[in-house]
Amino acid sequence: MIEELKTFIAVVDKKSFTKAAIAINISQPSVSLHISNLENYFHTRLIERSNKQRNIFITAQGDLLYKRAKQILSVLEETKEELLQSDQSPCGTLRIGASMTIGEFLLPSILSEFMKSYPNIKLDMTIENTEHIYEKFKNRDIDIALIEGTVPVENYIYHNFYKDSMVIVAPVSFQYDKGAELKTSLSNQTWIHREKGSGTGENLNIFLNSYGISPKNLITLGSNYAIKEAVKNHMGISFISSLVVDESVKHKEVKIIPLKNQYYRYFSYLIHENNLPKAVELFLERLHKNGGNI
Known part of the structure; x- marks a missing residue:
């Protein structure tokens, strides 16, 4: 069978x-x-x-x-791996799916420490936008989904693990009236955003709508790095995770337009059930220890 x-x-x-x-x-x-x-x-x-x-x-x-x-088949494979492993040397395969910001800027340092602690656990990594990661999670192609956007409420466990700061980033030469309302200063500008299905793109739309900002033009790019480079090269402004632009701000390649109130969003993980494979349990412990800031 x-x-x-x-x-x-x-x-x-x-x-x-x-x-x-x-x-x-x-x-x-x-x-x-x-x-x-x-x-x-x-x-x-x-x-x-x-x-x-x-x-x-x-x-x-x-x-x-x-x-x-x-x-x-997933349960059978997990059972086989757990029967073969010992408590002293956990093994198995950890299938992680992460949305772009998490996978590019937050996860590498966490995985580095995890791999040092558990060298016999194999990693199978997928980095795509939130929508694609969610589909893989629903189809059980991955064990844990790390996402930054909203997803439909279904039969899974959902938990926030990181509070992310979002910022308006602009070319260093960008001029605006510091005394004017945000809507006035930032309307009629070219905005650079992520593709449909991206958590970052979703947050940009929420931000623009909440402040009533009307872009002159929207440029869609498929990665955080591409957006940062586009802003750096005077193609427009964007609303993006501070994780993406912190280094560029330090090197004065781009600048941040200050907000009266800081804007935050949450990174979350999804798991299928409480009876988790040992590799997933160990990774969640490391995630809360090294990645969690809430």
């Missing part, structure tokens, strides 16, 4: 019997047999096949089995 479940996951992921066979290194007839065995076992159709277009369609029952199969 385990091999059949692995085959089914591959078929859903690849959306093709042929591509699934190549991915898991078995013959296409074996793929078809595995799917047939599952359908017979569960007494339901899992995949609809279109002979003319050679397309496959996952049924509602198939979608449910896909999610459960990933959970089953």
Whole structure:
């Protein structure tokens, strides 16, 4: 049954019997047999096949089995690793997904200390925007999600672990009336922001709306580094984590426009359940110790 479940996951992921066979290194007839065995076992159709277009369609029952199969295989792998490890030398694989700001500026120092303490734990890291990390978390492709944006409320554990300061950053040559209202000073400017699905982009939209600021133009860039460089090179202004620009401010490459009230947001982690793999438990301990500031 385990091999059949692995085959089914591959078929859903690849959306093709042929591509699934190549991915898991078995013959296409074996793929078809595995799917047939599952359908017979569960007494339901899992995949609809279109002979003319050679397309496959996952049924509602198939979608449910896909999610459960990933959970089953994940638990089996975690159990295997825990049975092999000893308390003196924890091992296993830690699958972390982090949104861009966390993954680029906060996580490296935490992981460095973690790896020194637990050299036998393997790390599998994914760094993307909040929306993509959340999707991987829902599909159980990662064990823990570290995010900076809001996500739908579902059946998982959600916990804030870091209070992040957001700042308005501008080119060093940027001139504004310090006595004017923020709305007046910062409207009709070119603003640089992140793509849809980004926690930083979400916070920029909230900030602009809360102050009634109307940008003259919006430039979308796909990384924090790109935004910092764009501001540095006089392309516009932005609203971004202080973690991204602290060094550039120190070197007078960009400057911060002061706010009357400091603007904060929270970094959060998501986990699936309380009965966690040992590697995840150990990482959360390190996260709260080295990363937490709330």
